Amino acid sequence: MDRRGLLFAMGAAAVSANALPGIGQDMPHHHMGGAKHQALIDTASACSSAADICVGHCIEMLAGGDKTLAECAVSSREVAVVCSGLRELAAQNSAHLASYAKVAAEICKSCEAECRKHTQHEPCKNCGDACASCAVECGKIA
Numbered sequence: 001m002d003r004r005g006l007l008f009a010m011g012a013a014a015v016s017a018n019a020l021p022g023i024g025q026d027m028p029h030h031h032m033g034g035a036k037h038q039a040l041i042d043t044a045s046a047c048s049s050a051a052d053i054c055v056g057h058c059i060e061m062l063a064g065g066d067k068t069l070a071e072c073a074v075s076s077r078e079v080a081v082v083c084s085g086l087r088e089l090a091a092q093n094s095a096h097l098a099s100y101a102k103v104a105a106e107i108c109k110s111c112e113a114e115c116r117k118h119t120q121h122e123p124c125k126n127c128g129d130a131c132a133s134c135a136v137e138c139g140k141i142a
Contacts, residue, residue, distance in 0.1 A: 030069075033065055037090040037097070038138045044090060047127075048083035052078040054115065054127035055079065061121075072118055075111040082107045083134060087134035097140050107137035 037043055058073035086104045089097045108131040115128030 012015040014128045015128070026096045031102055036093050037141065040090045040101070040141060043086050043130075043134045043137040044083040044087040044104075046128040048080050048087065049131035050123075051080035051083065051084035051111070055080060056120060057123035069118060069124070072114050072124055074115040078107055078129070079131060079134075086134075086138070101138040105135045105142060108132070108135040108138065110127075 054076040055073050058069040058076065061069045062073065082104050086100060089100050094100070112128045112131035112135065115124045115131065118124035119128065
C-alpha cells in the first residue's frame with residue numbers, strides 16, 4: 001500500500017471510530033447483573049445434576065442385580081433432560097418458558113415421588129429434594 005492509500009485507510013478508520021459511539025445510543029441497555037430467571041436457571045441446573053448422579057447410582061445398582069431402582073433411573077433421566085432444556089429456555093427468556101415450565105414441574109413432581117421411594121439411597125434422596133425445589137421454581141413461572 002502506498003502512502004496515499006495508507007492515509008486514506010487511516011482517515012476512513014478515524015471517521016468510522018467517531019461514528020461508532022453514536023450507533024445504538026437510543027437502544028436500551030439491560031444490565032441486570034444476571035439473568036431475569038436466575039433462580040430458575042440455578043435450580044434447573046442443580047436438578048439436572050442431581051438427576052444425572054441419581055441415574056448413575058441407579059445404573060450401578062441395576063448392574064449389581066437390584067431392579068428396584070429401574071423406574072427411578074427412568075424418571076431421573078427424564079428430569080435430567082427436561083431440566084437441561086428448562087435451564088436453556090430460562091437463560092434465553094424464551095417466549096415458551098411458561099408452558100415448558102408447567103410440563104417440567106409435572107415431570108419433576110413425578111420424579112420426586114419415585115425418588116422418595118428410595119430415600120435410603122443418598123443420590124435418590126438428593127434428586128427428590130432437587131426435583132421438589134425445581135417444581136416450586138417452575139410454579140413461579142408457569
